[in-house]
Amino acid sequence: SQTIHQWPATLVQPVGSPLSLECTVEGTSNPNLYWYRQAAGRGLQLLFYSVGIGQISSEVPQNLSASRPQDRQFILSSKKLLLSDSGFYLCAWSVERGVTDTQYFGPGTRLTVL
Amino acid sequence: KQEVTQIPAALSVPEGENLVLNCSFTDSAIYNLQWFRQDPGKGLTSLLLIQSSQREQTSGRLNASLDKSSGRSTLYIAASQPGDSATYLCAVSDDYKLSFGAGTTVTVRA
Numbered sequence: 001s002q003t004i005h006q007w008p009a010t011l012v013q014p015v016g017s018p019l020s021l022e023c024t025v026e027g028t029s030n031p032n033l034y035w036y037r038q039a040a041g042r043g044l045q046l047l048f049y050s051v052g053i054g055q056i057s058s059e060v061p062q063n064l065s066a067s068r069p070q071d072r073q074f075i076l077s078s079k080k081l082l083l084s085d086s087g088f089y090l091c092a093w094s095v096e097r098g099v100t101d102t103q104y105f106g107p108g109t110r111l112t113v114l
Numbered sequence: 115k116q117e118v119t120q121i122p123a124a125l126s127v128p129e130g131e132n133l134v135l136n137c138s139f140t141d142s143a144i145y146n147l148q149w150f151r152q153d154p155g156k157g158l159t160s161l162l163l164i165q166s167s168q169r170e171q172t173s174g175r176l177n178a179s180l181d182k183s184s185g186r187s188t189l190y191i192a193a194s195q196p197g198d199s200a201t202y203l204c205a206v207s208d209d210y211k212l213s214f215g216a217g218t219t220v221t222v223r224a
Contacts, residue, residue: 043118043214044158102148105157105159108156108157
């Protein structure tokens with residue numbers, strides 16, 4: 001069966017510090033991968049998605065970046081965190097795009113920027 | 115740009131009552147609509163997925179309907195239980211991308 005992992009589970013970082021969040025998927029090959037952010041009281045916002053190694057599409061211009069160094073690994077990074085980067089970050093994967101595209105979500109990372 | 119709205123934002127009911135959660139979206143050109151459940155501080159769990167060609171989908175006590183032409187979906191939860199307390203999110207699919215509503219937070223009182 002497929003499993004998705006995210007770490008760390010929680011993170012408290014000062015403004016201006018770097019960030020690296022990791023997501024890995026087990027039990028499937030060539031998944032589509034997604035990074036979402038959920039701010040307090042708001043819906044999920046798609047940040048990045050990837051259909052293959054090295055292929056990253058950005059949905060929202062900001063000081064975050066994403067990379068996919070391996071087939072089942074997706075990394076969210078920042079060189080300098082802002083207060084507005086605080087939120088709940090969720091990674092998700094799907095088998096295929098289109099009409100049967102169910103996305104499966106990881107447990108999330110709670111990021112607090114102070 | 116797709117806008118997804120969920121009403122009400124919060125709902126509190128006594129155990130045993132039926133729940134009705136509403137979702138509306140502005141662009142009817144969707145591939146599918148999904149309902150998710152999110153427990154506090156946790157990730158999302160998929161409950162139901164309705165293809166754009168379908169009118170409804172059922173799973174146990176859950177039933178979701180879709181009226182694509184009017185841009186509406188309703189999630190019904192029959193005979194609510196305290197374990198149903200969670201936030202329920204609606205999302206519509208535009209090929210690869212899911213657009214989410216802000217959710218309805220449900221509290222079922224024992």
